[in-house]
Amino acid sequence: MAFSPDTLRADFPILNQEINGAPLVYLDNAATTQTPLAVVEASARYYASINANIHRAAHKLAREATIAHEAARRTVSTHLNAAHDHEIIFTSGTTDAINLVSNTLALSGRIGNQDSIIISGLEHHSNIVPWQMLCERTGAQLKVIPVLDDGTLDLEAYQQLLDDSVKLLAVNHVSNALGTINPVQSMIRQAKQVGALVLIDGAQSAPHLNIDVQDLDCDFYAFSGHKIYGPTGIGILYGKENILNELPPWRGGGEMIKEVTFEHTTYNDLPFKYEAGTPDIEGAIALAAAIDYMNKLGMDHIAAHERSLQELATAALQELPGMQFYGTAANKAAVISFGIEGIHPYDLGALIDQMGVAVRTGHHCTQPLMARFGIPGTVRASFAAYNTEEEVTRLVQAVKKASMMLS
Structure with a gap:
């Protein structure tokens, strides 16, 4: 099976829906990935x-x-x-x-x-x-x-x-x-x-x-x-x-x-x-x-694709005013955990959801870790094989718009 995120999305019909009139962007994969037709x-x-x-x-x-x-x-x-x-x-x-x-x-x-x-x-x-x-x-x-x-x-x-x-x-x-x-x-x-x-x-x-x-x-x-x-x-x-x-x-x-x-x-x-x-x-x-x-997709191909999305999203998000990243290790899997200064992560995540982008907000069942950083939680975007560069763009646009609305 040749790896192509655009092609394999046909295996995940749940992704082909709209949220509030916008195409769904599912970036909560660290919580649960979607299930292909083969499964x-x-x-x-x-x-x-x-x-x-x-x-x-x-x-x-x-x-x-x-x-x-x-x-x-x-x-x-x-x-x-x-x-x-x-x-x-x-x-x-x-x-x-x-x-x-x-x-x-x-x-x-x-x-x-x-x-x-x-x-x-x-x-x-x-x-x-x-x-x-x-x-x-x-x-x-x-x-x-x-x-x-x-x-x-x-x-x-x-x-x-x-x-x-x-x-x-x-x-x-x-x-x-x-x-x-x-x-x-x-x-x-x-x-x-x-x-x-x-x-x-x-x-x-x-x-x-x-x-x-x-x-x-x-x-x-x-x-x-x-x-x-x-x-x-x-x-x-x-x-x-x-x-x-x-x-x-x-x-x-x-x-x-x-x-x-x-x-x-x-x-x-x-x-x-x-x-x-x-x-x-x-x-x-x-x-x-x-x-x-x-x-069949190839674990190395999946990892390389997710890494490219993570790097692309990190580079774009860091240009936004007040952006704060949590977890900046050189060796990371496909997760970006962030917040905007002065904005509660739940409020940010709720507005992002209204724009059709599904992310996770809160302490992620790691309350001691959140206490270590002195924060109530983060917004977490996590990537999978079926995510695309266009969805990264949608994420960044949604975060930018939501932060402007809440500032």
């Missing part, structure tokens, strides 16, 4: 032809649904370069995946009141709150890597936080609020030197970067389907085989068991040990279709 059709085919519960019946539909579901797992495994397909656990999203790890670590007894967990000041609430809850349950200490003025992590401070008490490093690969791409490979290597496990929140990296979990050497990697052109309600937790085997299950129910008596239960093998109950079969199949779609 919609994969979902419809499942319900139209093979809808059945999996792994539990001998009839034809159940066999075909099982084959399709496990083929989806293999697609994800290949995409991430996991060592084994059973290292891929289907979850409801990144938040669910992180909670799976935090709860199994709590149950395992691997973290106690003399231990510590490191996160960063760039984290989404979903990579803060589960670790706070774990610390409350175990008495462990939560340590935070500070954020520098340009939106990058203070790596010298990170090195000082690393000691033998650290049992886990949990950081995002890409900041959802600022777009900063963190140097996770070197951070992982340093964490391993003190014997810590490492979880990477890949919710914002999965849409933009080639991810090789074996090369990274992380212990866990999590992401969501709805940020990579797939459906909501489905996500992935990658975990190293030996660690997943050591940790106990979190939820109990069907599928995650081998044998149940009233006296004792024997748990299933990977990956089913962590997939209690009927899974989101259609969601997994549609997620695999989304991954196939991205790979």
Whole structure:
């Protein structure tokens, strides 16, 4: 598939609509990407032809649904370069995946009141709150890597936080609020030197970067389907085989068991040990279709196109009076987070929406990060494969007009 944003927009009929008489410009991709017809059709085919519960019946539909579901797992495994397909656990999203790890670590007894967990000041609430809850349950200490003025992590401070008490490093690969791409490979290597496990929140990296979990050497990697052109309600937790085997299950129910008596239960093998109950079969199949779609476009092509849009928009926006950018790291994904001096970001975003440009405003579920910069929030424009240079022009025009109206 040759990469052309103008051509591939035909795959996204939702983009072909007007808001208040103006063509929709969808720039809220860091929250949720739109879904191509190939993914919609994969979902419809499942319900139209093979809808059945999996792994539990001998009839034809159940066999075909099982084959399709496990083929989806293999697609994800290949995409991430996991060592084994059973290292891929289907979850409801990144938040669910992180909670799976935090709860199994709590149950395992691997973290106690003399231990510590490191996160960063760039984290989404979903990579803060589960670790706070774990610390409350175990008495462990939560340590935070500070954020520098340009939106990058203070790596010298990170090195000082690393000691033998650290049992886990949990950081995002890409900041959802600022777009900063963190140097996770070197951070992982340093964490391993003190014997810590490492979880990477890949919710914002999965849409933009080639991810090789074996090369990274992380212990866990999590992401969501709805940020990579797939459906909501489905996500992935990658975990190293030996660690997943050591940790106990979190939820109990069907599928995650081998044998149940009233006296004792024997748990299933990977990956089913962590997939209690009927899974989101259609969601997994549609997620695999989304991954196939991205790979046909080419991850490098997507990233290069998004980077060109980001640079174009940054250059144009910085010419506007009172413009303030948040997150100016040299290595960024397709996010621009900004404000206009003297204007509340919500007011700016609401007027921009009236002009047909969809952006995100607020704290982006990163309240500690907003507090770091002393602001209530930002306006965030985030790009995807289907966005165009003409839409960048529309964004800049809308911001300029809205700021003039509010000044």
